[in-house]
């Protein structure tokens with residue numbers, strides 16, 4: 001459980017320790033009111049500090065999201081995205097953006113989603129990615145607290161978000177992202193579960209092999225070669241057992257979405273949809289919640305199978 005949740009609960013409990021206040025008042029020469037003041041002050045400071053941590057995590061995440069926006073915009077257009085010293089500019093009028101136009105979320109809201117110079121509408125994708133990354137970072141922080149796992153989880157999400165958006169919009173999985181993601185997945189997988197290294201290595205081989213077989217048999221018609229790379233990253237990150245869970249979730253959700261889209265005539269039967277986003281969302285879900293999902297499923301089977 002989250003360390004911050006525990007601390008919040010602990011501070012709430014210490015608030016209620018009236019007996020302790022009374023005994024503290026007895027053992028010191030202070031009155032109960034003064035002890036209460038001390039308690040309230042301490043609790044107030046703890047609550048403010050926790051709120052501050054959450055705000056800092058959100059700002060940090062939104063700033064990473066701002067960088068991910070640059071990656072999402074430039075990679076599919078084959079523009080260099082890591083050119084230091086190059087200032088960002090408006091895609092329409094090419095005017096260089098000032099620092100005050102580059103504050104995540106705030107600048108977008110302040111300018112009403114328009115360029116300061118040419119007043120053209122800026123895609124809502126910018127503020128969406130910044131907010132979602134910020135919220136993800138806050139959620140991960142509440143989940144993990146100040147642990148080194150925090151950085152590993154930030155890294156995984158920071159690769160998954162641009163891969164999801166780029167594949168959904170352009171139907172490509174850029175090597176510049178997917179290849180480093182495989183390395184990050186292997187490192188994170190081994191760091192988080194050093195004793196399960198066999199499962200992790202096996203997961204990478206199974207994940208890549210599963211998609212390579214489909215790619216090979218269909219000569220690249222069913223899936224793209226990018227899915228092979230995603231399969232390897234998924235396996236390394238999750239280990240082979242949780243990889244199977246993630247694949248199941250991806251195919252289930254992909255099927256459900258396809259059926260809904262067909263029912264409402266949103267797509268034609270033959271139109272291709274990128275499968276990468278399903279794989280990556282399923283990977284994130286399995287990465288954080290594999291055990292609760294498996295427990296829930298086993299409980300369900302137990303209830304169904306057990307005689308009444």
Ligand SMILES: [Zn+2]
Pocket residue numbers: 090091092093094095115116117118119120
């Ligand atoms: Zn402009």
